Amino acid sequence: MSTAIASRTPVPSTSGAHGVNFFRVLDSEFIKFRTLLSTKILVLGTFVAIVGVAMLAALARWSIINQMTSTEGPGGQKMTPQQAAESIPPGQGFELYNLPNAGLNIGILVLGSLAVLFIASEFATGMIRSTFNAAPDRLSTFVAKAVVLVVVSYVLSIAGGALSFLLAAPMFTGMGLDLDWGTDGVLYSLLTGGLYVSGVALIGLSLGTLLKNSAGGITILVAIMFVLPFAGSFLAFVPGDFWKYVPQYLPSEAGGRFLSIGHADGILDPWQGGLIFLGYVILFMFPALFALKKRDV
Amino acid sequence: MIEAQGLRKVYGEKTAVDGVSFTVQPGKVTGFLGPNGAGKSTTMRMIMGLDRPTAGSVTVNGLPYAKHKAPLHQVGALLDAKAVHTSRSAYNHLRAMAATHGIPKKRIDEVIDMTGLSAVARKKAGGFSLGMGQRLGIANALLGDPQTLILDEPVNGLDPEGVLWVRNLARYLAREGKTVFISSHLMSEMAQTADQLIVIGRGRIIADTTVDALIESQTRKRTLVRTPDTSRLGVLLAGEGVRVDQNEPETLEVSGIDPRRIAELALENRVLVYELTPLTSSLEEAYFQLTRDEVEYHSHLESHTGQAPGPVNGAPGSGAPGTRRMSDAEAAAMEGSQR
Structure with a gap:
């Protein structure tokens, strides 16, 4: 069996002697990400959309506060802008410090879909076979894609959020409200907003891996992030107090709560919301990793 | 060198590959021949670790494919001409593949030249003709200058000049001492390219012999x-x-x-x-004789x-x-x- 032993030693190649490792796979995935025109357009469009939607949302809040301060309340007194701002119910994501995240939902929609596409399109085109020939352990590819998506989602959300806040804050300071980077919760919501979008992107990547199908993955992601909370809001009409507290455990509600500050009775604390959301991310990710490792491609 | 031992693959109720054992030797072109649906592609996917065998094992250059530290330098495969993202250019596809092994840009240009893709390298792979897609797949397989080459139906869709090119390439690589494993359902093509033939029908090996010996035995x-x-x-x-x-x-x-x-x-x-x-019989006739009862469709x-x-x-x-x-x-x- 001398031939078998001899053949175990790697055969030299003229095109280099490097092996595959995680950083090279990561490099490859970054190249894949930036060499698709559709991805570049989508990322740019998302940035514009995040800022644009944030502007509209800021305008809506501005007009509500403006209306509250210009019309007389039941007591015959006009509210001050401070009182109007404080009357916004806490923990719902409408507070002024949450302005950086005003356009976040559009980022969730697009980046989540992009994450589904990032792997499902490889299954659809057959590219996945080339990918797994180059990195046959498979999991490194998933982790590399996850890193790419988290970095892109985080940077894009933070950049979009910061620009939104910079543009929107003068509207409110013009009313005499105190609002700048030092205001409680502004930096916190900006930084956690990026984490939330990254988490949704990871759920999208997992769905794309599990379903191997772009349309199916995006549909389910939208259902989870946008349809479920809508359906959940009807639970409030069910008699009894219990059902009122159920919707806040949905991924979108728990994740959204993570972006707010402060304690409120009857609802989760921000850190609890964050942990529950992280739990959902893991819940989707592990079956995806398992399926990727075991399934034929 | 490829060594398969009792390789078997069952999809649901259908047995695609039914316990095949064979060895593909270096320094030769080995043809993998069989009618459509005989199990050629499934066998090749199992060699590349893409499909998990139901039973049996297969090694390439002494190790299961996934155990290699630098798989692209060990084995290059064209399993499916469409294993490319349709919206990415040929050059960028190769660049992403090369990055996984730190293969220098120079090598990307080399394989693009070698496969005659220079004119279309910056175009989207989705717009390629079948023949251009095959050339890109072959460029992809050659990227790591591997010791073993596995080509599934490489001449599909190629023009006569391309067919000749694949034939010469396969023979050249074999002369260099590399293992070349080519599947085809075209007997005439294999007659001119291969030294050794493995004939498969309905998931079973029905002949593993040289081209001359096959004609001799079957006619x-x-x-x-x-x-x-x-x-x-x-x-x-x-x-x-x-x-x-x-x-x-x-x-x-x-x-x-x-x-x-x-x-x-x-x-x-x-x-x-x-x-x-x-x-005197042609190899074609010997093949029909051999696979007469093994044709799936x-x-x-x-x-x-x-x-x-x-x-x-x-x-x-x-x-x-x-x-x-x-x-x-x-x-x-x-x-x-x-x-």
């Missing part, structure tokens, strides 16, 4: 006899181990008896014979017209001794009457 010596009195000569020739087929008027194909004996019989019985030609036409000479029934020696097969003209007439 009986046959003689073409032209005579105006075919029925009489047919009766005279009939005997132990002798087959007589008629495909054309005044023409018999006789096997199991040598030409000299046919001439003697004709002379003794005063039957006029105006041609007597020894026939028989053409539909065959079941309608029954005896019409098709690729499957038309194999030599399939008729009973002395039987006369329907002539082309008759088959056409029959088909016409069915319309």
Whole structure:
């Protein structure tokens, strides 16, 4: 069996002697990400959309506060802008410090879909076979894609959020409200907003891996992030107090709560919301990793 | 070097590959031949670790594919010409693949030149013709300058010049001492490219031999006899181990008896014979002979017209001794009457 032993030693190649490792796979995935025109357009469009939607949302809040301060309340007194701002119910994501995240939902929609596409399109085109020939352990590819998506989602959300806040804050300071980077919760919501979008992107990547199908993955992601909370809001009409507290455990509600500050009775604390959301991310990710490792491609 | 041991793959109720064992040696072009659906692609996917074998094992250059530290330098594969993202350019596809092994840009340009893709390298791979897609797949396989090459139907969709190029490339790489494993359902192509042949049918290896030995083993010596009195000569020739087929008027194909004996019989019985030609089989015929019972998808036409000479029934020696097969003209007439 001398031939078998001899053949175990790697055969030299003229095109280099490097092996595959995680950083090279990561490099490859970054190249894949930036060499698709559709991805570049989508990322740019998302940035514009995040800022644009944030502007509209800021305008809506501005007009509500403006209306509250210009019309007389039941007591015959006009509210001050401070009182109007404080009357916004806490923990719902409408507070002024949450302005950086005003356009976040559009980022969730697009980046989540992009994450589904990032792997499902490889299954659809057959590219996945080339990918797994180059990195046959498979999991490194998933982790590399996850890193790419988290970095892109985080940077894009933070950049979009910061620009939104910079543009929107003068509207409110013009009313005499105190609002700048030092205001409680502004930096916190900006930084956690990026984490939330990254988490949704990871759920999208997992769905794309599990379903191997772009349309199916995006549909389910939208259902989870946008349809479920809508359906959940009807639970409030069910008699009894219990059902009122159920919707806040949905991924979108728990994740959204993570972006707010402060304690409120009857609802989760921000850190609890964050942990529950992280739990959902893991819940989707592990079956995806398992399926990727075991399934034929 | 590829070594498969009892490799088996079952999809649901269908057994695609049924316990195959074979060795593909370096320094040779090994053809992997079989009808559509015989299990060629499944076997190749199992070699590349893309499909998990139901049973058995396969190693490439001594290790299971996934255990290699630098798999692209060990094995290059063209499994599917479409294993490329359609919206990415050929160059960027190769760049992403090369990045996984730190392969320098110079090598990307080399394989693009080698495969004649220079003019279209910056275009989206989705717009490529079948032939261009095959070239990109081959460029992808060559990227790591691997010791072992696995090409699944590489000449599909290539123009004659491309077919010749693949043939020369395969032979060149084999001469360099590399292991070259090429699947095809085109017998004629393999006859010109391969040294060794592994023939698979319905998931089982039905031959593992050299090209010459395959022709030798699968063919009986046959003689073409032209005579105006075919029925009489047919009766005279009939005997132990002798087959007589008629495909054309005044023409018999006789096997199991040598030409000299046919001439003697004709002379003794005063039957006029105006041609007597020894026939040697082509590899194509040997292949049909071998895979006759292993074809997964028989053409539909065959079941309608029954005896019409098709690729499957038309194999030599399939008729009973002395039987006369329907002539082309008759088959056409029959088909016409069915319309």
